[in-house]
Amino acid sequence: MIATEPLVALLLRLGDNALILGQRLGELAGKGPIVEEDLAMSNVSLDLLGQARAWLTYAGTCEGRGRDEDAFAFFRAPHEFTNVLLVEQPNGSYAETIARQFLFDTWHFYVLQGLASSSDPHIAGIASKAVREVAYHVRRSSDWVIRLGDGTEESHARMQRAIDDLWTYTGELFADDAVDTELAERGIGVLLAPLQAPWRAHVGSTMTEATLAMPADGFMRTDGKRGVHSEAFGYLLAEMQSVRRSIPGDRW
Amino acid sequence: MVAAPPIDEVWAWLADVPDPEIPIVSVVDLGIVRDVRYEREASGEERLHVTITPTYSGCPATTMIRANIETALHEHNVTEYALDITLTPPWSSDWIGAAAREKLRSYGIAPPQERASTRGISIARETASAAIACPRCASVATSLVSAFGSTPCKALYRCNACLEPFDHFKCH
Numbered sequence: 001m002i003a004t005e006p007l008v009a010l011l012l013r014l015g016d017n018a019l020i021l022g023q024r025l026g027e028l029a030g031k032g033p034i035v036e037e038d039l040a041m042s043n044v045s046l047d048l049l050g051q052a053r054a055w056l057t058y059a060g061t062c063e064g065r066g067r068d069e070d071a072f073a074f075f076r077a078p079h080e081f082t083n084v085l086l087v088e089q090p091n092g093s094y095a096e097t098i099a100r101q102f103l104f105d106t107w108h109f110y111v112l113q114g115l116a117s118s119s120d121p122h123i124a125g126i127a128s129k130a131v132r133e134v135a136y137h138v139r140r141s142s143d144w145v146i147r148l149g150d151g152t153e154e155s156h157a158r159m160q161r162a163i164d165d166l167w168t169y170t171g172e173l174f175a176d177d178a179v180d181t182e183l184a185e186r187g188i189g190v191l192l193a194p195l196q197a198p199w200r201a202h203v204g205s206t207m208t209e210a211t212l213a214m215p216a217d218g219f220m221r222t223d224g225k226r227g228v229h230s231e232a233f234g235y236l237l238a239e240m241q242s243v244r245r246s247i248p249g250d251r252w
Numbered sequence: 253m254v255a256a257p258p259i260d261e262v263w264a265w266l267a268d269v270p271d272p273e274i275p276i277v278s279v280v281d282l283g284i285v286r287d288v289r290y291e292r293e294a295s296g297e298e299r300l301h302v303t304i305t306p307t308y309s310g311c312p313a314t315t316m317i318r319a320n321i322e323t324a325l326h327e328h329n330v331t332e333y334a335l336d337i338t339l340t341p342p343w344s345s346d347w348i349g350a351a352a353r354e355k356l357r358s359y360g361i362a363p364p365q366e367r368a369s370t371r372g373i374s375i376a377r378e379t380a381s382a383a384i385a386c387p388r389c390a391s392v393a394t395s396l397v398s399a400f401g402s403t404p405c406k407a408l409y410r411c412n413a414c415l416e417p418f419d420h421f422k423c424h
Binding site: 036 | 376401404424
């Protein structure tokens with residue numbers, strides 16, 4: 001792991017989660033299964049990109065080395081990104097897209113709710129704004145889990161499989177490391193482990209309503225925050241960064 | 253530069269700057285302009301500060317709004333100013349006043365009906381939220397088509413009485 005000041009590390013994690021999921025959802029623009037969903041995914045993507053810009057800009061300010069949001073987004077290598085593995089998973093089928101969104105949105109909501117009362121006023125400001133947007137994301141992805149889970153035999157089976165497949169990435173969401181612990185002690189950040197209970201409550205009740213079974217906790221993959229990513233991540237970054245890197249410093 | 257314009261006058265200019273996505277309402281109507289004031293600089297001179305806030309974090313109109321406000325100031329020969337952006341308190345649809353809500357309705361956009369501050373921020377599924385009235389025929393027999401419409405701040409509805417689709421400015 002790159003030695004980074006804890007505050008900057010936290011801001012990069014928040015920014016990277018929003019940026020990478022925003023990029024994934026952006027891949028669906030013009031390709032949504034129906035036009036309403038195309039719009040919805042693009043809107044959620046925009047919300048996340050807006051949030052990513054705020055986090056990364058503030059990370060640059062705190063780091064004090066002159067890096068701006070673009071420097072972080074376009075000129076870091078894969079191992080310097082510290083987003084959780086869940087958000088970089090490919091869109092897959094629509095059940096997989098929705099499952100990824102549902103599991104992340106619910107976690108994202110509780111994290112932002114905690115950060116809204118951060119002792120750092122700038123973090124509290126970004127989080128207070130973002131949490132309103134993310135509450136909408138949670139309601140929407142939860143609705144879809146219910147609609148597909150409690151839908152046809154086929155949609156039910158696909159929704160169940162999608163959540164089962166992504167479950168291995170949910171352990172990382174609640175694994176605190178030194179950065180989380182230190183910042184929580186300073187009142188700046190939040191501890192993640194205590195968020196698991198409310199997360200499970202919402203995920204569980206939604207899945208019950210969707211006639212789906214909550215997966216048992218098995219092996220959990222937890223390397224995203226350390227900069228160790230899955231194979232699909234390199235391809236995502238290559239696409240996201242290619243234009244910026246082919247004409248660095250250009251303006252349009 | 254001309255003599256420093258009074259604060260009220262600057263507010264009046266900004267009240268003529270339309271929102272780029274919903275031009276029937278101004279950036280003041282929507283609560284995007286938070287503050288207009290003079291601040292004394294280190295040099296001892298008074299400088300005009302205009303503070304704006306984005307509606308949604310990723311709203312693409314924010315850049316355009318900024319540019320339009322700058323244009324309005326320049327048109328009134330104000331070239332020395334600071335345009336500040338604040339996130340706190342976060343924007344909510346409660347900032348849209350009664351007159352602006354009426355303008356939205358006349359434009360075919362159903363305005364937010366509830367107060368965001370009363371409703372709170374919740375992830376509970378919406379079951380019995382207040383029915384959204386059709387801006388054309390006022391029927392409350394309407395249904396949600398998509399939680400997201402043509403811009404981040406709107407949802408797409410359909411009126412079951414007059415059968416017209418319409419945008420609803422979300423309670424946010």
